[in-house]
Amino acid sequence: MQIAVLGIGLMGLPMARRLCEGGHQVQAWNRSREKAERLRPFGATVHDTPAAAVRDAEMVVCLLENGPVIEDVLFRQGAADAMRPGTLFIDMASIQPREARDHAARLAERGVQQLDAPVSGGTVGAENGTLAIMVGGKPADFERARPLFQVLGRATHVGPSGAGELAKLANQMIVGITIGAVAEALLLCAKGGADMAKVREAITGGFADSRILQLHGQRMVERDFAPRAKIAVQLKDMRNALATADEIGFDAPVTALFERLYAEAAEHGLTDLDHSGLFVELASRNGLR
Numbered sequence: 442m443q444i445a446v447l448g449i450g451l452m453g454l455p456m457a458r459r460l461c462e463g464g465h466q467v468q469a470w471n472r473s474r475e476k477a478e479r480l481r482p483f484g485a486t487v488h489d490t491p492a493a494a495v496r497d498a499e500m501v502v503c504l505l506e507n508g509p510v511i512e513d514v515l516f517r518q519g520a521a522d523a524m525r526p527g528t529l530f531i532d533m534a535s536i537q538p539r540e541a542r543d544h545a546a547r548l549a550e551r552g553v554q555q556l557d558a559p560v561s562g563g564t565v566g567a568e569n570g571t572l573a574i575m576v577g578g579k580p581a582d583f584e585r586a587r588p589l590f591q592v593l594g595r596a597t598h599v600g601p602s603g604a605g606e607l608a609k610l611a612n613q614m615i616v617g618i619t620i621g622a623v624a625e626a627l628l629l630c631a632k633g634g635a636d637m638a639k640v641r642e643a644i645t646g647g648f649a650d651s652r653i654l655q656l657h658g659q660r661m662v663e664r665d666f667a668p669r670a671k672i673a674v675q676l677k678d679m680r681n682a683l684a685t686a687d688e689i690g691f692d693a694p695v696t697a698l699f700e701r702l703y704a705e706a707a708e709h710g711l712t713d714l715d716h717s718g719l720f721v722e723l724a725s726r727n728g729l730r
Contacts, residue, residue: 443468444589445495446485447514448504448534449477451669452560455567456504456533456593458483463592470494492523500589503532507677508540515544526552531586533574535559535613535674537681538603539688541577545602554582557602559609561616562594563669570594575612577605610685613678614696617716619653620675621699624720627661632727638662657717666718675716676703 442465446457449471461467461483469485470493471477477487488494491514495501501524505511511534515521524530530553532541541557548555556578566572572594576583583598590596599608626649630640641658644650660666679700686693706712706722714721724730 442466442499442589443497445470445498445501446504447471447491447494447501447520448506449480450504450506451564452533452567453504454479455564456502456572457485459567459570459592460502460589461485465589465592468494468498490518492519495520495528496523496525498524498528500529500531500586502589503530503534505534507534508536511536511544512540516547521548521551521553524548524551524553528553529582529585530555531589532557533560535609535678535681536606538577538606538610538685541606542603545578554579555602556582556586557605558586558590558596559605560594561609561612565669566594573597573612575599575605575608577607578602607685610678610682613675614682614693616653617675617679617703617719618695618699619651620657620717620719621702621723623651623654623658624661624717624723627658628720628723628727628729631729657715660715660717661720666714666721668713668715670716671712672703672706672714672716672718673712675719676700676707679703 444460444465445468447470449469457467457469457480467485469477469480470488470491503511530548545555556576558574558576560572560574562572570593574590574594574596576596576598577600599605627637631637641662679696682696683700706719711718711721
């Protein structure tokens, strides 16, 4: 297939590379062209504008930073008008559900279909093709996109337009809150004199076990906070979850608490750490390294 990929960052690069290696013709665009140029050895064509990248595409995969950036690229930089009727726009970024629904309605006026299909699994999942993909939109469009999704991971259709983004918000709420729980629990043990690494080992396999304990807990033990998903991104997602909760009249006190914690971590200069770096903020509060 002719597939355009808009946004060649931490996630966009490995996902676009997998599409190239899967035999698809990839048209790439990124605001910083040098990032897109990294795909040339894999057979991708690099474009100077998003409109040029999408012009002949059957499907357009979007991995841009946030809703306002996507709106700008689509409706101000000309990508939406450049897409042919019948093109399928697949937004795999994490944005607010209302933004996804708004973009879908405006694209439909141009004869372009949309799926919101955010992912979970980080850069490791993107590189290995094991992403969890949460998809909102029409069932027929989901079936049409299934061959593309199969290259990237496991896709599940969760409901109408916006539902994919809603599922991603649920995912990010659970991830962000659980990172905080693991960090606080391990730091409590360290403060009390226990071996934090051994505590993590001891509770692995019990009811407290989770992927967060296994992966992010190990990063905390090793003090490895190189960014896979940044605190800045986690904070954005928590704020999107709270904005959506406010729109539908839902009280989310636990998410609100952790939004404040991630915000304070960002204020203290931890923005670019991996989101497991919330550990650093909580350690600092308790006088620990």
